[in-house]
Amino acid sequence: MSEVFQLTGNVEFPLTIDPSVWIFDERKVKLESLLAGELKKVDELEQYTKSVSKHWDREIVEGAKVDNSPLFATQKKEWLKESYAMPFSYFIDNSKPKSRDFEVTVETERGAIKLPFEVLYESYLAFSYNGKRISENGPVHLYFVDGSNKDNPITSIVKIIL
Numbered sequence: 037m038s039e040v041f042q043l044t045g046n047v048e049f050p051l052t053i054d055p056s057v058w059i060f061d062e063r064k065v066k067l068e069s070l071l072a073g074e075l076k077k078v079d080e081l082e083q084y085t086k087s088v089s090k091h092w093d094r095e096i097v098e099g100a101k102v103d104n105s106p107l108f109a110t111q112k113k114e115w116l117k118e119s120y121a122m123p124f125s126y127f128i129d130n131s132k133p134k135s136r137d138f139e140v141t142v143e144t145e146r147g148a149i150k151l152p153f154e155v156l157y158e159s160y161l162a163f164s165y166n167g168k169r170i171s172e173n174g175p176v177h178l179y180f181v182d183g184s185n186k187d188n189p190i191t192s193i194v195k196i197i198l
Contacts (some may be wrong), residue, residue: 038194039056040052040055040175041175041194041195042196043128043196044196044198045133046198047134047198048132048134051127051130055161055174056163059120059164063122063126066121067165068119070160070181073183115164119162119164120164121163121179124157124159124161125157128157128198133153136154139152140153141196143193143194145194146192155180159179159181161176161177162179174191177190
């Protein structure tokens with residue numbers, strides 16, 4: 037089992053993806069929420085705008101303050117307990133696919149699986165179970181956003197060909 041996988045094919049920028057660093061990424065979601073169907077489609081620009089507005093309002097009212105809270109230590113404890121997944125759409129967008137009207141191939145150690153582009157685009161890659169990196173059948177497990185494969189995710193992914 038490799039600890040990285042590739043995103044290649046009909047793209048401008050082929051990627052080699054290392055999921056071991058995703059634990060620090062703010063875009064990750066709790067796997068439990070994903071599998072329970074509790075995730076909502078988030079408009080990132082709207083979320084960013086609200087966050088900046090809230091921060092601006094607080095600075096106007098309270099003045100600028102330095103945050104000295106031990107946030108990282110608290111987050112680290114949570115990271116070591118929870119299971120996480122990453123939306124795959126970010127990586128597909130970064131690879132700049134030349135077309136989106138086709139089937140994609142997910143190559144695993146057990147064979148190839150064909151999926152419609154949109155199914156893959158909306159899918160999530162689980163990279164952590166109970167705070168531990170996925171080592172068995174890893175490096176990631178692919179879950180569909182609709183939860184239809186939550187009991188049988190696509191595992192042992194070696195390469196994804198767009």
